[in-house]
Each structure stands twice: as structure tokens, then as C-alpha cells.
Amino acid sequence: MQDKNLKFKTQNSKLLKVLFIGDVVGKSGRRGVKEILPALRKERGIDLVIANIENIAHGKGISEPTVREMMGAGVDAFTSGNHVWAKKEGIFLLDNPEFPILRPANYPPGVPGRGMLEMSVKKQPVVIINLIGRVFMKDDFDDPFRAFDSLLKTAPKNAIIIVDFHAEATSEKRAFGFYAGDRAHLICGTHTHVGTADTVIVNGRAGYVTDAGMTGAEDSILGVAKDGIIAQFLTQLHARHTMVDAGAVIFNSVLAEITVGKCVKIERCDMILNKERG
Numbered sequence: 001m002q003d004k005n006l007k008f009k010t011q012n013s014k015l016l017k018v019l020f021i022g023d024v025v026g027k028s029g030r031r032g033v034k035e036i037l038p039a040l041r042k043e044r045g046i047d048l049v050i051a052n053i054e055n056i057a058h059g060k061g062i063s064e065p066t067v068r069e070m071m072g073a074g075v076d077a078f079t080s081g082n083h084v085w086a087k088k089e090g091i092f093l094l095d096n097p098e099f100p101i102l103r104p105a106n107y108p109p110g111v112p113g114r115g116m117l118e119m120s121v122k123k124q125p126v127v128i129i130n131l132i133g134r135v136f137m138k139d140d141f142d143d144p145f146r147a148f149d150s151l152l153k154t155a156p157k158n159a160i161i162i163v164d165f166h167a168e169a170t171s172e173k174r175a176f177g178f179y180a181g182d183r184a185h186l187i188c189g190t191h192t193h194v195g196t197a198d199t200v201i202v203n204g205r206a207g208y209v210t211d212a213g214m215t216g217a218e219d220s221i222l223g224v225a226k227d228g229i230i231a232q233f234l235t236q237l238h239a240r241h242t243m244v245d246a247g248a249v250i251f252n253s254v255l256a257e258i259t260v261g262k263c264v265k266i267e268r269c270d271m272i273l274n275k276e277r278g
């Protein structure tokens, strides 16, 4: 009887609960994280929280106060994408070891920052890798598939591998999921700001979702005020993007339960915060 209890304890302690939060957009997104995450983390016994923050500072880029705000709310590590460069002051944070922020690893050599981060969670090595896709993206990135292969060679053998695949095309994301799913433990797509309903365990091993979605203003188009974006589609002229800082906030994330061998469960964890500003 005692042996059985001990076995249960050992197995349980190896399980990591990981929450991955979709692109946090501007003030509304930060409000969503601050008001939802602390209680959620406690209630669900979450061990590691990762958030994509490419849009955290007024919709584009990052800044020290906004990153600190998210660290204070309980986010442990950050991924990003093509918008992370939008604020000059934020670029310096990418090279500062005090801030656990990644940018996609498959930018060309010489670009500031890092695309892979090693950390220890409940004494378990965890490696987070950030990659960016190439389909429908206007920049010319290195191959994210082969970049993953190369990075993996440098990761500790017993590490839990988590990937943010920041990409536009669902086909590229799903292809990467099946390509890397025999080696990674969790693969979350980001960038489109619209959560997908395809949480699944691929290759019998990795938790996968095509897009984690967005944490930001609900009454918006991807976090931006609707009128300007609609005008842009109607006129084909660029309109000024205004962020939506008030009103309801959607909180999009996925929650995965991971052991050293594989992801055993992945589910969407979406909420809505229906409060007015202030």
C-alpha cells in the first residue's frame, strides 16, 4: 500500500502543467492577463506560464514596463514574432538576460536576441523554442523546420521541448506540428490572433494547436479598432490603427499536461473579462 502511494507521488511530481497564452495585445491584453492569470494559475496548479508578447506595448513591440507588468502577473517566459521589433527601446530587452524573452530563432544571423531558452521547472529541464513561418510572411526567413532540427541538437536530452511556431498559414503550422511532434512536447501556433479549435496530441507525443489566439479587446479586429480596418479594406489605403483599450477582453490560451515522455492532455483555456476600464 505504501509503495503504491509513493509511486503515485513520483509520477505526479513529474507532471508539468503549462499554460500558453496567445498574443497579448496592448493595454486590454495586459489587463486580461493581470486580472485572470493569478487566480487561474492557483486554481489549475499551473507550473509554467508562457505568453507571446509581440503586440504587448500599444499593439506593436515590447517595452520594459509592459514586460515587467506581465512578469508581475505570473508569466514566466515570453515568445514573440514579426512585430517584436516595432519599438526601439524593446529591442534592447531581447539581449538582456534579466528578461526571459525570445524572438524567432530563424531570423538571419546577427539579429539581436535569442530564439531558444533553457529553464528549470520543478527541477525538470524545459527548453522553449520560438520559430517563425515563411508562407504569406513578407520577410525572407531561414527555414524554420531545419532550424528546429539544429536547435534540438543543442538541447539537453531529457528536456521538455515547447515550441511557439509564429506563422500565418494553417498548412505550414500543421505541417510543422507533424514534423516536430515526434520530438517536441508542446507546439503552439501564434500570430493570427484567432484561436483554433484543433487542440490535439500529434504523433502520440506532442500537444498541438494551430493558433493559441489573442488576449486583447473583444470588440476589435485582432485588437485594433474596427472602423479603420474596415476602411482599409474598402479603400485599399492604409488607415491609422487605433488600439481598443476599453470594454470586454478575451483571454485565449491552451493548457497542457506534460510528462518527460509526452504531452498527456491539451485543452483550450479561453475566458472573457467583461469589465469596463478602470
Ligand SMILES: [Fe+2]
Binding pocket: 023, 054, 055, 081, 083, 191, 192, 193
Ligand atoms: Fe500578434
Ligand SMILES: [Fe+2]
Binding pocket: 054, 081, 082, 083, 166, 190, 191
Ligand atoms: Fe505576428
